[in-house]
Structures are given as structure tokens and as C-alpha cells.
Amino acid sequence: MTMAMTPEAQPWAGIFSHEALFYAGLTDFIARTTPFIREGVNAGEPVLVVVNATKIDALRDELGPDAVDVRFADMADVGSNPARIIPAWKEFVSEFAAAGYPARGIGEPIWADRTPDELVECERHEALLNVAFTGGAPWRLMCPYDVTALDPAVIQEAGRNHRFLFTNDRFRESAFYRDADEAAKPFDKPLPEPKGALRQMTFDVSGLDGVRLFAAAEATGFGLDAMRIDDLVLAVNEIATNSLRHGGGSGSLRTWRTGDTLVCEVRDHGRIEEPLVGRERPVPDQEGGYGLWLANQLCDLVQIRTFADGSVVRLHMSR
């Protein structure tokens, strides 16, 4: 049920409050986010703002001296691959909120220039924030959405991924909120079949070096620079290793090109049940859990899907 409420009611108190802010253009963005930031600064709360460089500059100007009490990070650095954003927020929250200090953040992972693949993964990221933080330390995260630039379907999806919606001056609970339990279910949204030329191979435990040679040849032929070839080869190797260890001992690798991006896809018969896989930094001495996390650090985008008969991981690398 949609419930209008006043900010004075503080419905966010004591919980992880995931809030979507719907704004119209840069001027409105500044006007709507500045009070949220100032409120935190005045209350002595740590505030982290992760948006693009233009908005950071505009917020610094608007905040004036208060800006020194605010941490800023460029979303292009933190979250070009949206799977890297939750670890960044976890680091922030573990530093403050987990110790009992209230904290607040602003994060804008979705903007109009995101590719269709990126957009899907950004929306998945928004859903997984509820899995990552619900039931943990209380803090507020405001996610701005520019209604003048984004597709209405994106705004609608924001209503499902955020418990609270802030439109104009109205703060309300979303009637369509998809809670953490729902978001934690295996992600089986179909991936589009690639168009154009494909190359593929199968592998088993005796063929990891062949997987690396295949991936390196594809990346070299595509024109990636040396460092990104290394990154992609390492990422493919780690995902193929997961297939050997958890996916039935074998798998297949397909590669194709789409615009300026090379995609490497690993399929196997394992199921990925852990929703936050690849989004939690492994702790020292941890035996597993490195492969997808590392792939997210190395690649521009990682898409993970689990179906009844197995799993798919797509690694995207642009030149």
C-alpha cells in the first residue's frame, strides 16, 4: 500500500533505508540532494556521495564550507561496473554505521548513457543492495533518478527496488517494493543471444591452459591493450576454474564482439545460489569466492545468470 508520510515521521530510523529520489535535471538534483547532505553534516553523520564529476563539482559549490565534511567519489571510478558498488558501500558502512554511528549516502548508478546490458546489471545492483544491507546496521542511501533523461520503465523498476520513494516533496513507501527475500532469489532473467560471429570451445580439468590461449587470442585479435588482455585472460581463467570446481567439472567458452566490446561467456552445469557472489571481498584465508569477485575487479561488466540446468557468466571488456 502506498503510504504518504512526512519526513518528520522518520520512517528510515533504525533500518537500512533505501530511497529513490526522482529529480528533473541538474538544478533540481542540487536543490533536492543538498538538504539531505546538510542534514547529515549538521547531525555529525558521515556522508558519502558517489555521483558523476559534474554533480560533485556542483554540489561542492552549493555546499560551500560544508563540503569539507562530505566524502565524494566519482561513480565512473567506483561503479562503472555496478558490481563494484556494494563493496564500496560496505566499506563505508563498516567504518561508521556498524559501530553505531548513523550514516548516509547518495549513489547514482543509473544514468541515460548506460548500455542496455549495463542498465540491467545496475537494476540488479539496486535490488541486491536490499539483500546486502537489510537487517544490518541502520543507514540511509538515497539513489537519484533523473526523470527527464531516463526511460519510464527504469523509473518503474526503481519503484520496485527502493522501499521509499521521494517525488517532488512527497516521501512515501513504495507499493511495489521487492524486498530482500525476493531479490535474493536466483537471477534468471534471460540474456539476449549474441548476434554475429561466435567462436567457442569446450574445456575440462586438463584444458585450462587452452582456455587461456583461446581467450588471449580473441582479446589480441580484438585489439585490447596488453594490460586488458591480461585482465580478461585471468578473469576467464577464474570463471572456467569455477566451472571445474563447482559446475560439474567442465564447461564451454564462447566469445563474440559487439561494437567496441568483446564478450567472453562461460557456461556450465552448476547453479549459483548466493545472490551476492562476486560482490563481497573475500577475507584472507578464505578458500573460495575469489573468481567472480576478481572478475568484477578486472572486467568492465560481469553478467551472472542461474537457470535450472546451469549457470552463465558473461565477461565484457571494451577497447
Add this chain to the structure above:
Amino acid sequence: MGRRPESPKSAFHAGTPDGPYVRLGAGGSLAISGEIDCATSGFVESALVEAFKQADVRLLDLTGLTFADVSGMRVIAAAAQTIKDAHGRVQIRGASSTFRRLWLLLKLGEAISADFVGEAVGTGEAR
């Protein structure tokens, strides 16, 4: 391409021509070369244990290391920790830029403050 190495027969050199190779050198150096992945990291781990039994290792020479996945990095990190425990510091020579970056990404340096010596040459990945 099966290339599981045989168990090390000698601590001074263990490995196969197309697999990873572990060799003790002069001045307490221990060279690890080739490619290390989940199929070969167990072999390298065993070879390193043997090497540490036979010599007072002070330096890891990775000049010939062309690939190390996470399992390989962990084996090398364990060797570095062994040296650090024995001598208070550890030197790693000839590590590629990719190795150094992975070392940072895995935060291995937080537990083992290794001194990387020598220029980071090449990429260190399989081709």
C-alpha cells in the same frame, strides 16, 4: 592439453618442461617459473615445501613466472610468508606488473609486506 607435473623428486629443481618449475638458486633464491593454475598449484606447493626443507630461502625469483591464478598467488603468498616469518622480510624479484596488481587486488600485501625488487617487466600472462 594435460600437463600435470610429476611430484618433485628434488628440491633443487622440480617440474616439467611445459609446466611450472621450482628451482633453488644461489644466495637463498628460489625461482618459480611457468604457469600456475588450479591444476598445477598443488604441485608447486609441494615443491616449495621441499625447497624450504633443503635451503634457507630468502628471495623469491618470479622472473620466469608467466601466469598465476588465485590459487597460484596463494601458494606464492604462503611461500613469502614462510620467508618473512624466518627472516622478518621477504624479497620478490622479477614480478610482472600483472602479478603486482593481483597482489594488491587480493590484499596480500596487508599480511605480507614484501619488497618487490627489479623492474616489472612484461605482463606475465599466458599467450
